[in-house]
Amino acid sequence: MSLQRYEICVLPGDGIGPEIMQVALDVLRAVGRKHDVEFACTEALVGGCAIDACGCALPEATLDLARSADAVLLGAVGGPRWDTVDPDKPRPEDGLLGIRKELGLYANLRPVRVYDALVDASPLKPDAVRGCDILIVRELTGGLYFGDHETVEVDGVACAHDVMEYDELEVERIARRAFEAAAIRQGKVTSVDKANVLDTGRLWRKVVHRAAAEYPDIEIVDMLVDNCAMQLIMNPGQFDVILTENTFGDILSDEASVLAGSLGLLASASLGDGTSLFEPCHGSAPDIAGKNIANPLAQVLSAAMMLAHGLGLDEAASDVTCAVDAVLADGWRTADIAQDTTDAAHVLGTREMGERIVACIEEER
Numbered sequence: 001m002s003l004q005r006y007e008i009c010v011l012p013g014d015g016i017g018p019e020i021m022q023v024a025l026d027v028l029r030a031v032g033r034k035h036d037v038e039f040a041c042t043e044a045l046v047g048g049c050a051i052d053a054c055g056c057a058l059p060e061a062t063l064d065l066a067r068s069a070d071a072v073l074l075g076a077v078g079g080p081r082w083d084t085v086d087p088d089k090p091r092p093e094d095g096l097l098g099i100r101k102e103l104g105l106y107a108n109l110r111p112v113r114v115y116d117a118l119v120d121a122s123p124l125k126p127d128a129v130r131g132c133d134i135l136i137v138r139e140l141t142g143g144l145y146f147g148d149h150e151t152v153e154v155d156g157v158a159c160a161h162d163v164m165e166y167d168e169l170e171v172e173r174i175a176r177r178a179f180e181a182a183a184i185r186q187g188k189v190t191s192v193d194k195a196n197v198l199d200t201g202r203l204w205r206k207v208v209h210r211a212a213a214e215y216p217d218i219e220i221v222d223m224l225v226d227n228c229a230m231q232l233i234m235n236p237g238q239f240d241v242i243l244t245e246n247t248f249g250d251i252l253s254d255e256a257s258v259l260a261g262s263l264g265l266l267a268s269a270s271l272g273d274g275t276s277l278f279e280p281c282h283g284s285a286p287d288i289a290g291k292n293i294a295n296p297l298a299q300v301l302s303a304a305m306m307l308a309h310g311l312g313l314d315e316a317a318s319d320v321t322c323a324v325d326a327v328l329a330d331g332w333r334t335a336d337i338a339q340d341t342t343d344a345a346h347v348l349g350t351r352e353m354g355e356r357i358v359a360c361i362e363e364e365r
């Protein structure tokens with residue numbers, strides 16, 4: 001077999017980003033050796049580290065590299081060092097939002113899967129979470145995140161606004177992604193909005209139903225976002241694909257991670273019409289950075305999503321997800337998913353968890 005080669009733009013970012021990225025790159029190299037694939041990884045700066053080095057969170061060189069790569073793998077951005085309430089100062093998050101917008105990554109897929117081995121890691125009842133398998137399809141380049149933001153003073157009183165705006169084309173294209181995803185899953189889309197209050201919510205609902213007419217085999221359920229927040233905890237088994245706008249998707253995905261046991265397990269794929277980006281759903285966790293205790297699995301599983309969705313290497317992707325399954329089934333845990341009483345002897349550091357996964361991939365050769 002001839003060697004395939006892919007250019008990967010690697011953006012470790014801040015906080016735990018670099019250490020979990022190191023694990024993901026080791027895993028990629030291992031799976032690459034097995035499948036005769038070479039990943040040519042080039043690192044660049046994004047977020048707080050880019051602000052320190054270049055004064056802005058998304059340097060032009062990073063964007064150029066991302067555009068020319070076959071896929072982008074990102075760690076996490078942000079940290080207290082760069083936190084500011086001054087709207088004129090650069091923020092690490094600008095780097096993330098900027099790259100999503102510049103690459104046109106409007107579709108963010110966030111799978112929430114409850115591993116059998118981890119049903120007890122969730123604070124919810126095991127019977128409620130067992131077998132849950134949800135895909136959150138979050139619109140990623142519209143809504144409040146990208147509307148007009150402004151802080152002004154009116155008669156000596158500070159006043160801020162953030163505009164939430166969607167046009168029907170933006171809603172339609174993300175709805176199609178959700179229907180297509182549901183077609184190869186359980187065939188159900190729960191579309192989440194706030195149509196009882198917001199115009200954007202009413203437009204969302206109308207356009208989603210218009211698009212749904214083209215997918216007669218898909219069941220479509222409308223749900224208000226406040227109710228969805230409750231249903232996710234009360235009866236998560238009812239969900240297959242959750243389709244929602246940017247801000248609601250941000251909030252609901254953190255909430256849904258509680259089903260899986262930890263935000264440290266949630267991977268994501270951000271897709272548009274060009275180069276795709278893959279990143280964990282969690283942040284940079286500055287409080288635990290550099291301590292070798294962060295859970296690298298969200299980053300590793302994001303790399304697996306990159307193999308499948310970004311590069312079409314389905315077998316390699318499934319080798320990675322199977323290795324993660326096997327390591328968890330064998331009882332290995334990072335601190336965030338360990339139960340004090342039963343797992344104490346099986347708690348691994350970030351690097352050691354990575355070594356287990358690599359060993360598991362290599363054993364299967």
Ligand code: IPM
Nearest residue numbers: 078093096097250281282283
């Ligand atoms: C996420 C994160 C980001 C978001 C932050 C870091 C800007 O919370 O990817 O969910 O709000 O989209």
Ligand code: MG
Nearest residue numbers: 250251254281
């Ligand atoms: Mg978030």
